Amino acid sequence: MTPPAPGVSFAGLWGEVAPLGRDPRTGGYRRFAWTPEDAALREWFASAAADRGLDVVTDRAGNQWAWWGDPDADGPGIVAGSHLDSVPDGGAFDGPLGVVSAFAAVDALRERGFVPARPIAVAHFGDEEGARFGVACAGSRLITGALDADRGRALRDADGVPMGEAMARAGHDPGHLGRDEETLRRIGTFVELHVEQGRGLVDLDRPVAVGSAIWPHGRWRFDLPGRADHAGTTRLADRDDPMLAFAAIVLAARTAAARHEAVATCGKVLVEPNGVNAIPSRVTGWLDARGADDERVHAVVAELAALVDEHGGTVAEESWTGPTDFDPALVRRLAALLGDAPVLPTGAGHDAGILAAAGVPTAMLFVRNPTGISHSPEEHAEEADCVAGVDALAAVLEDLAR
């Protein structure tokens, strides 16, 4: 087999994966775990691996691994990869760019005749966005044990289908879920390439960065009770309208985040009864808050909690993930290798963060995103930057597997 040049290889692979799960109406993607779209992406992965003579292994959680070399015989390998699923109406690059770039990097190494001293693999983690069952990074959390097998099987989608049943329907046996020592033992180092989801590289005028850390992040739900009443006949002074409290909290979240140099978002709200002429009886809002350190995030949340309390509401922490630093020596090594590449933290969670928290030496590469927009059909990366990403990833694999 003669592998194509990196640019040709990348473009070919990208062209194969781009139509899968794309909504022609919006141009966005709907690639959810254990659906027919997910099955098509898994078939594509297996086929790309087979085209390259790589051995495909599916782990206990359903993540796919395409091995060049034998990690069981020759020791833990260098793994590059990402995910293929999407948020609702997501972009083309978040996830697939890392998997496609890993295959293209393998092609590049082979074209230049590189013979690895350690096994190399391309990995595809399932259900990273958690769009269907509500838990992000489900594939990597299951194999590290960060998500308990029973809890994972019992997670339900919007139609009430448990994840275990969805897996079984898609042909994957949910009976083997649980921490996967065999799979973890094979990973010597993990490198996840990902489209940048902000404008750090745009501002620095550079195509590729090395990730340093994942910001601490969490989700909080705030329940604001009110009193259902008639919108036409209830005097303003007699009202207990929780929509007013919600509005004040949304604006306060933004102000607090700016003051503490964090980010805060109220992207979801449920109103009861949500009628035009009804003062709501209850408004439930959610806060997503992240920042460079725990203190900033907790300062934002504390301000919001005080405001919710003032309005007679309650706050519940739905999730919290402390800061995750990638392997500092590895980060320095990759930055030096890539011509003193910028080193940037990110506010987004990734499978790389789950593996790093589980003790796997882990790093990330980010590829420039000209608008910074992500989780949207407008998400983009220029082809030249994608090829620069493939070159960087190939250099990293060569350096680590030499």
Added chain:
Amino acid sequence: MTPPAPGVSFAGLWGEVAPLGRDPRTGGYRRFAWTPEDAALREWFASAAADRGLDVVTDRAGNQWAWWGDPDADGPGIVAGSHLDSVPDGGAFDGPLGVVSAFAAVDALRERGFVPARPIAVAHFGDEEGARFGVACAGSRLITGALDADRGRALRDADGVPMGEAMARAGHDPGHLGRDEETLRRIGTFVELHVEQGRGLVDLDRPVAVGSAIWPHGRWRFDLPGRADHAGTTRLADRDDPMLAFAAIVLAARTAAARHEAVATCGKVLVEPNGVNAIPSRVTGWLDARGADDERVHAVVAELAALVDEHGGTVAEESWTGPTDFDPALVRRLAALLGDAPVLPTGAGHDAGILAAAGVPTAMLFVRNPTGISHSPEEHAEEADCVAGVDALAAVLEDLAR
């Protein structure tokens, strides 16, 4: 037949209607047009009429009329009534109090041996709340022609069922919808008794008021576009988050309403994609605004429209009803008859308003609501006040049918 005393009659009828369509979980009512609950309420009405020897007529829109006397032979009659349907999780009194009180008033007149010189009827208007098909006062609007027959038949519920089909399934032929001259000709005067939906009578320490007018009221939808983006990685300065615009508008609506002595409510909002970690791509909010005159309401709406425009959004008027004054001579006559009863306007729409706008001499009576709360399971009226309402209505019918 020996009719019972007013209090006994009211309590008996109230006990019959109270369990129908009640949600045992919340104590609220779910009585929606052309459902099995609606059919049970219609059966109850027909049975209460039959018990009293009244002739039940169903009009082209499905409203029910129970006649004491013959309006076709003896000329237009004096009609008392209201509706039996509810908002989602609504209270027991809004609607049924007017129908039950009308039957009890007929019983009272008969007990005292009154022989009417003109026919008297109890009316039950269907689908007043518009909870299922989105148009309030559908029953009265259809017979007056304020709601076009074709448009009415085509209105769809949340499951996509057209009103025409729902009527047909419930056994009412939708083919006869349209302005109902025969029914309108029979109504000499219409008096609707209703639980007060505010605290006017509480403040005045009186059990019963006469309605003077219905405030002008309308509904406006405002669409706020934003840019979908990742909640964790998008800097605050790079965001176009329509939830912030929505929050500012909710608070501004309250401030503007207070300044213009009107009422304004944002009780409904839809967010796309409504995800915890997604900056929304679009927020659609609704404004319900009402006031003592057109100028106040339009001043509120103009302020909101300017703010929506500032945020790059658009405003659409979904409905507008100008002020409706009840018959001034009739209002004065009833207030004098009822011992100089207070005369109060209301911010709520009613079938009485639709009939008044169609030229029918119309008035309303309001019964004290100790909390002012309506459209909620907490809606209430003391039994002594309900009996005072029956007495007042009986006095009004006797005066008008003498």
